[in-house]
Amino acid sequence: MTTLLLLALTAFGAGQKDYVPVDAETIERAEIPGVPPGPPPPAGQVDAIAHEISDKLRCPVCQGLSVADSNASTAVNMNNHVRALVAKGYTEADIREFFIDTYGEWIVLDPEPQGLDMFIWLGPGLVAGLGIIWAVSTVVQWRKEPDDELPSQRGDAPLDPFEQQLLAQLDAEIESDRPTGST
């Protein structure tokens, strides 16, 4: 039992990261090479700002989860790093640029609105607009051409005798289409 426990302890110890609080020293050492930090944000806001940024960063070892959401070791580390950078005074743009520069475009969950990716930014809006135009033009068309109110399409309303006769006529026609000898 003890060996199992020890084994388990080393096993899980090997896999996950000890939580390192983002202390003054870590903040001091955090830097984006070549970019000077701005003024540090007010004390209570660091977490909120960092969360905004982490929300848009993709956890590299997950399946599309953001760094803010995931509890994988890599994500937790990145989260801490972002927090340290924010506390140091780097702006969201700086931090985002840093991660794209380091990992590649895929590290952010919302692509930059340039070039081909403009389609992602505008496309759905365009299609929604087209959808509304389609709806409106169809209604206009319906208003112009009155539709035939066939008795079988009237849904819940009761049929009058004339319509019942029409319905019987229709059914008889359908019956006659059936091959002989069937139900």
Add this chain to the structure above:
Amino acid sequence: MFGGGPVSTLGGVLVLLSLLFATVGCGLGFFAGYRKDPQLYRWAQSAAYGFSASMIGANLLMVYALINHDFSVRYVAEVGSRSTPLYFTIVSLWASLNGSILFWGGILGIYTAGVTWHLGNKHREYAPYVLHVQLGIAIFFAFLVASIANPFAPVFPVPPDGPGPNPLLQNHWLMAVHPPMLYLGYVGMSVPFSMICASLLAGRLEAGWMAPVRRWMLIPWSFLSVGIVLGGWWSYAVLGWGGAWAWDPVENASFHPWLTGTAFVHSAMVLERRGRLRDWTLLLGMSTFLLTLVGTFMTRSGVFNSVHSFTQSDIGPVFLVFIGITLTYSLLLLTFRAHKLDEAAALTDARLGAKAKKSTSVFSRETAILIQNGLFGAFTFTVLIGTLWPLIVEAVEGRRISVGEPYFDKWALPIGLGIVFMMGVGPMLPWGRQNADKALKRALPAAAFGILVAGGFAAAGFQGPISVLTLFVTGFAFWANANEILDPARKRMSTHSEGLGTALRKVLLRGRRRFGGHVAHYGVLMAVFALALTKGYRVEQDFPVEKGQTVQFQGFDIRFDGAEMVQEPHRSALVSTFEVSKDGSLIGTKVPRMNFYKTQREPIYTPDVHSRPWGDLYFSIISVPGDGSSAVVRLIWQPFQVWLWLSAPMVFLGTLICLWPERRRASASSAASAPAAAGQVAPGSAK
């Protein structure tokens, strides 16, 4: 396939039989329809039942093999294990690729038998073609199971034990329910697809046929809805990040057919009542199944990185070919046969002679459904293009990008709000025409209620502009739907002098279809309500704690009582204990854990949740170093989270109400009674 143990051999035989039945039945069905031959049709029906029996039999046989740990069968050797609890052993039928394809086939068998039985001798112009297409789909899946994905292949030498199913699947009992629900949804979409193809093949579409098509769309739709919500619950209760939906490619894959299916259910009503939107409705119905196939492909092929992706497998290319064939087939059917439906309709018109003419006004239910359909179309496009975008960009420009939550949320919000708004407007408007002031008169009380709801929550602290708007629209829609029942009930009370209870009961019984729709709407509103508030007002904080230390969070006092290792047959777990108190009194003990499986490096986190109707207190462990005397725990407060889960049974209930068979009432009319009742739309019982 042969030369293995008895189970392998029998399984192989059953699978081959199912392929045989499907092939024969597909051909029989086509000729039965083409030649209108009742004998051929009867044989086609037998073939359909034969397919179902052999497929379902194969599934049962596999479950038997799993339970008996028959490691001479390949699939059992892949996912079986003697140390897995019985419950998860049965569940491992769909734990891995080959088993899940077999399971697909089994559910296809159930649906095929169901529709064959239900059609029986009715709708003889269509029924043979329905079997033809349905069994055509069956051929593909039976082929997959018989060849590439064969789970029954013999294994030699027979291993003494197996690795067990993926640990992620053993973490929570939900895994037993979420995949079957989804499969019942996905696979079932084949039936309305077959029925629509049958219509195009037969070259006719009477209103009497739309009713069964709509029913057979509602059945899988309800399972799909439940399956999607269950997936969200699984994500929430099992994965430990505290969220229910991550716009994962595979999550999106299940969402596309839901969107088109919902749009279909509504446009089908316009088709039935007013004869309009025919081609659009047929297109929606077919797309729902086609999107299911694309979705299954995305999930299985390994093209996407996802928690659901099995390793890149051989079935991918075959599946893709099948998708190509089905897409082309559907397109050709629609383009070349839709005009036949026009001809048939014109023929009917000519026979009827004089007709009543009525035009549709702007303020009518048709318009509302039209707008709603437009929005659903946009929504489907948005999610689909977002999911495929990284592939497209990689193919065109060679860059790798990610499209995630920021994109999806940005569009889902306005489109979703628009849809919820229409969910209120639609029930408020009658079919045909309404003039503007009457429409507005009905809208005002609903709007007032919406303001009341939004205002009430704002006063309670939920003041963000997005949630205020969402709550207004939700309240508006809720009132509109509730009013549709209460208003006629109130009228009955005065005209028939009935009590409220009797009046309500009469109204519900008469308008079963409509009432079921309203109940389903309530379910959706519950989900929207929960989503708006959990996303907008979620509070999250990480706490490093020592044993015995208490922290304060959102009005709760939470004390960490240490962590300890627990041994289970298939895993070991580090369980952390937290005592939750409020205002001095203990209200619960929460035990989030980290589970360690032999085959995984990183532990799998199981959070624990303290759930109340007004909010969830969510515990997730970030790390527990060394000896368990300290921990870092993530605490999340999610207001009104449970309403999201409750939406699933509500939607299911609504569909059940819609589909509940009516007692056939003696018709008050004279000559037309007998043929009128036989399968055609009778007054008041339109389904």
Add this chain to the structure above:
Amino acid sequence: MSSATAPSSSGPKIRWPLLIAGLLVIALMMALLGGAFGRQVKELSTEMEGKPFRQFTTVDFDGNKVSLQQVIDSGKPVVLNFWSTWCGPCKIEHDHFQHAARMYPEVAFYGVLYQDKVPVAQRYLAQKGAAYPTLVDESGAIAITYGVGGVPETFFIDRAGTIIHKENGPMHMGMLQPLLEQLKASAP
């Protein structure tokens, strides 16, 4: 269907533009999904190649302070190898790296421990040998600064301080040698 009173239709109204468009969309979809097979699903970035190195200071397992800037300033090229004890391929390539470190003493080799515990790594190195120091990266900041998404990942920095190559995955002598020659020949 009796056709006695069939109205004369003007022929099937096949909407050809829709058909063509539909077929085109299907073809594109097939091409897209088909082309996506064999696509590497895991993101393996080589973004850092060609960029200048990024400075960090940390300690090695013996407690000596190491500053990458100082190493580069001293005129040595650097090999940074991120590894863990729980990573099979890392352990396989370890011997190759040790051999390479002995063959190329003019190149500074450093291992960087990735998401692992120092005592466990020390035990491993005591068994397998440590031809070059391994650096501590408790918070993961070094790994993040270098865009490391998994192990093993190795960076080759020339005397001028440019990252001439980043390798995702294990390396053997055959792969290491040409790069090390390049590093050796580089100018400060």
